[in-house]
Amino acid sequence: xxxxxxxxxxxxxxxxxxxxxxxxxxxxxxxxxxxxxxxxxxxxxxxxxxxxxxxxxxxxxxxxxxxxxxxxxxxxxxxxxxxxxxxxxxxxxxxxxxxxxxxxxxxxxxxxxxxxxxxxxxxxxxxxxxxx
Amino acid sequence: xxxxxxxxxxxxxxxxxxxxxxxxxxxxxxxxxxxxxxxxxxxxxxxxxxxxxxxxxxxxxxxxxxxxxxxxxxxxxxxxxxxxxxxxxxxxxxxxxxxxxxxxxxxxxxxxxxxxxxxxxxxxxxxxxxxxxxxxxxxxxxxxxxxxxxxxxxxxxxxxxxxxxxxxxxxxxxxxxxxxxxxxxxxxxxxxxxxxxxxxxxxxxxxxxxxxxxxxxxxxxxxxxxxxxxxxxxxxxxxxxxxxxxxxxxxxxxxxxxxxxxxxxxxxxxxxxxxxxxxxxxxxxxxxxxxxxxxxxxxxxxxxxxxxxxxxxxxxxxxxxxxxxxxxxxxxxxxxxxxxxxxxxxxxxxxxxxxxxxxxxxxxxxxxxxxxxxxxxxxxxxxxxxxxxxxxxxxxxxxxxxxxxxxxxxxxxxxxxx
Numbered sequence: 001x002x003x004x005x006x007x008x009x010x011x012x013x014x015x016x017x018x019x020x021x022x023x024x025x026x027x028x029x030x031x032x033x034x035x036x037x038x039x040x041x042x043x044x045x046x047x048x049x050x051x052x053x054x055x056x057x058x059x060x061x062x063x064x065x066x067x068x069x070x071x072x073x074x075x076x077x078x079x080x081x082x083x084x085x086x087x088x089x090x091x092x093x094x095x096x097x098x099x100x101x102x103x104x105x106x107x108x109x110x111x112x113x114x115x116x117x118x119x120x121x122x123x124x125x126x127x128x129x130x131x132x
Numbered sequence: 133x134x135x136x137x138x139x140x141x142x143x144x145x146x147x148x149x150x151x152x153x154x155x156x157x158x159x160x161x162x163x164x165x166x167x168x169x170x171x172x173x174x175x176x177x178x179x180x181x182x183x184x185x186x187x188x189x190x191x192x193x194x195x196x197x198x199x200x201x202x203x204x205x206x207x208x209x210x211x212x213x214x215x216x217x218x219x220x221x222x223x224x225x226x227x228x229x230x231x232x233x234x235x236x237x238x239x240x241x242x243x244x245x246x247x248x249x250x251x252x253x254x255x256x257x258x259x260x261x262x263x264x265x266x267x268x269x270x271x272x273x274x275x276x277x278x279x280x281x282x283x284x285x286x287x288x289x290x291x292x293x294x295x296x297x298x299x300x301x302x303x304x305x306x307x308x309x310x311x312x313x314x315x316x317x318x319x320x321x322x323x324x325x326x327x328x329x330x331x332x333x334x335x336x337x338x339x340x341x342x343x344x345x346x347x348x349x350x351x352x353x354x355x356x357x358x359x360x361x362x363x364x365x366x367x368x369x370x371x372x373x374x375x376x377x378x379x380x381x382x383x384x385x386x387x388x389x390x391x392x393x394x395x396x397x398x399x400x401x402x403x404x405x406x407x408x409x410x411x412x413x414x415x416x417x418x419x420x421x422x423x424x425x426x427x428x429x430x431x432x433x434x435x436x437x438x439x440x441x442x443x444x445x446x447x448x449x450x451x452x453x454x455x456x457x458x459x460x461x462x463x464x465x466x467x468x469x470x471x472x473x474x475x476x477x478x479x480x481x482x483x484x485x486x487x488x489x490x491x492x493x494x495x496x497x498x499x500x501x502x503x504x505x506x507x508x509x510x511x512x513x514x515x516x517x518x519x520x521x522x523x524x525x526x527x528x529x530x531x532x533x534x535x536x537x538x539x540x541x542x543x544x545x546x547x548x549x550x
Contacts, residue, residue: 038370038471045516047470048539049193053516077301079271086194088271090301092370 024119028108031101035094036109044113052080052087055113065106065120066128072102073129099125157544158519160502164455167500168212170534170545174203174219177536177543178226179277179445179524181235186529187252188214190536190543191228191237193275201225202237204254205543212545220257226275226347227288228524231326236286238276240269243288243324263325264288266332268318272301273345279358281351286326287358288336291345292319296365296417297401304371308417312401315341319400321349321360321392340392342430344400347467348446348525354460355490358392359434361443361464365404365415366471372416380422382472383407386436387443389462389485399430407436435462435492440469441479444523448487451531454548461487463499465522465535468512476511480504480518482525482535500546503537 032040036054040046044055054060059067059082075093079086097105100122107119157169170188175196181189188205195201200219207214227238233248237260244260263286267276273291280286294301297312297319312319317333320341324331340358348361369381376384385404392398399405403412403426412427414420437443445465449458466479484499485492504512505519512518524536532547 035370038367038473041470041514041516042473043514043516045514047515048521050470075303077271088274090272090295092302092304093300 024104025108025111027101028104028106029112031097031105032108035092036105039089039091044109044115046087047089048085050087050089051091052082054109055115056083058083061110061115061117065124068106069102069125069128072097072105098122099129157542158502158505159500159544159546161500161546164548165500165546166549167544167546170207170212170543171205171214171217172540172542174205174217174541174543175200176224176538177203177524177541178275178538179228180526180534180536180543181228181230182526182528182534183230183248183252184232184529185252188526188528188534188543189228189230189235189237190524190541191225192541193226193538194224195222196541202228212547214543220254227278229278229280229286231280234326236263236278236280236326238278238288240274240276241265241267243276243278243286245327261329263327263329264331264336267322268293273318273363275347277347277349279349279351280326281358282353282356284326286324287339287349287351288322288324289343289346289349289360290318290320290322291347292343292400294319294401295344295367296415298417302367302371306417308401308415310418314401319343321346321358323394337394339394340390340396340398342397342399342402343390343392347442347444347523348464350446350448350462352391352448352460352490353450354448354487355391357490359446359448359462360390360392361446362388362390362398362400363442364388364439365400366440368416375416375422378474382475383439385413385439386433387439387441387466388433388437389435389443389446389464390431391434391490392431397430398433399427403427403430405433405436407438435485435496437464437466437483437496438478440471442467442469445525447525447527447533449527449533451527451533453531454533457486458484460490461485462492463525463533464496465525467521467523467538468504468515468518470515476513477515478511480512480521482522482533500535500544503535503544 039051046053076091110117156167176193177190202221203219205214206216223239225239235246242265243263270293298306300306323339324336345363346360364385368376386407414426444467462485468480482500503520520537523538
C-alpha cells in the first residue's frame with residue numbers, strides 16, 4: 001500500500017462522508033418543507049409574536065439538543081421567550097418521526113440560512129431522547 | 133473644497149426631505165391623497181386613539197426600549213410629524229380608546245382608565261382605574277381590543293386560545309370538543325360598564341360568541357351597532373391533507389367582517405366561511421369534509437376577504453376631509469398573512485369597503501399599500517421581510533386617517549389634498 005493509494009482511499013471515503021451528510025440535509029429540507037415551513041417560514045424567520053424563528057435563534061444553534069428533540073417530538077404549548085421576544089402559538093407534536101428524521105431536520109435547521117452549527121446524528125437524537 | 137462639500141450636503145439633504153414628502157412616506161395611495169411619517173420606531177404600536185385636540189395615543193404590545201408601553205404623540209407645529217413624544221406604563225397590550233377625556237388602555241388581562249386634562253395630558257399616569265380584570269390570557273390570541281358605544285358601555289374582545297377547539301390544540305387528528313368549552317370565557321365579545329371599577333367576567337355579559345379572534349372592532353354610529361373583523365382559522369391542509377390541498381389552504385377560510393347584535397353567534401369553531409362556495413362549512417375537526425354545510429344558528433358575514441390576511445383594525449370613517457365615497461365606509465388594516473405558503477403572503481395594506489345605509493355597497497379595494505417596503509409588485513414571502521405591518525387605525529379631528537405599525541413602530545398620517 002503506497003501513499004497515493006491511501007490518499008485516493010481517503011478522498012473516496014471523504015467523498016462518501018460528504019455525500020451521506022448532503023443526503024441528510026436534503027431529506028431534512030424535505031421534511032422541513034412539509035412539516036415546519038408553514039409556521040417557521042421558508043427563510044426560518046418565523047412570525048413575529050406567534051411562531052418562533054429558527055434562523056439566528058440561540059437555542060436552535062445551541063448545545064441543548066435534548067430540548068430541541070423534545071419540542072419536535074412533543075410539540076410546545078407554552079409562551080416561549082427567545083432572544084428578547086415572545087412567541088405564543090402552540091407547536092404541533094410529531095410523534096411519528098423517527099430518530100433519523102429528527103436528526104435530518106435538526107441538521108437542516110442548524111446549518112441553513114445564517115445558522116452555522118454542527119449537524120446532528122440519529123445516535124445523538126436517540127441519546128437526547130432518553131434524557132429526561 | 134470644504135464649502136463645496138457643505139453645499140453638496142445641503143443639496144442632498146434637501147433632496148431627501150423633498151423626496152420623502154413626495155413619496156408619501158413610501159405608501160401607494162389613491163389620487164389626491166398624501167401621507168407623512170407621523171412617527172417612527174416608537175415600539176410595537178398596536179392600536180391607536182386620537183383626542184379631539186389631535187393628540188395621538190399608541191398602545192405597545194411590549195414596553196419599548198425606554199420601558200414605556202403607552203405613547204403620547206403631539207404634532208405641535210402641525211407639519212404632519214409628531215414633535216412632542218412621551219410615554220408611560222409597564223404593561224404590554226393592544227387596545228386603546230379615547231372617549232372625551234377618558235383614555236382606556238388594555239393589558240392582555242384587563243382594561244384600565246386614565247383621566248385626561250384640558251391639554252389631553254394624563255393627569256396621573258401611575259394610578260389608572262381598573263375597569264375590568266381577570267380576563268383569560270393563554271398566550272394565543274391574547275390581545276384585548278376595545279371599543280365603546282354611545283351609552284358608555286365598553287366592548288372587549290376575548291380571543292379563543294385555540295385554533296379550532298381541538299382536544300389538543302393544533303395536533304393532527306385531535307377532535308373538536310363538543311360543545312367547545314372555550315366559548316364560556318373566550319371566543320367572543322364581552323360587554324362591560326365603561327366606568328364601574330374592578331369588573332370581572334360575572335359583571336359583564338357575553339355580548340356575542342363564535343368568534344375565533346377579533347382584533348379589529350368599531351361601533352358604527354350610523355347603524356348604532358358593533359362591527360368586528362375576525363381572524364379565520366389556520367392549517368386546514370397541514371392537518372387534513374386528504375381534504376385540502378396546500379393551495380386551498382392558502383385561500384381558506386375567508387377573513388370575515390360581522391355586524392354583531394347582542395346574542396349573535398358567528399359559528400367558530402364548528403364552521404368556517406368558504407369564500408368560493410359562499411357558505412358556512414363544517415370544520416373538519418367536527419366531521420366536515422370541505423363541502424358539508426353547517427352553522428344553522430350562526431350569522432353570515434357582512435363582508436369577506438382573502439384568507440389569512442389578518443384584519444387587525446376596523447374604522448368607520450365619519451370625517452369630512454376625504455371624498456364623499458369614503459363617508460361611513462369601513463377602513464380595515466390588514467396586518468398581513470403568514471400561512472399562505474407556498475403562495476406569496478397577502479395583506480400588509482389598508483383596505484376600504486364602501487358602505488351605504490349601514491351595508492357594504494360595492495367591492496372592497498386596497499386603499500393604502502406599500503407598508504412592506506418592497507418595490508413594485510413584489511409580494512412578501514416571509515413576514516419578517518415586511519418593513520411595516522398595519523395594525524391600528526384612528527381618525528384625527530381634521531378627518532385624516534392614522535395607521536400604526538407594530539413591527540418597528542411607525543405611525544403614518546394619510547390626508548386628502550383636493
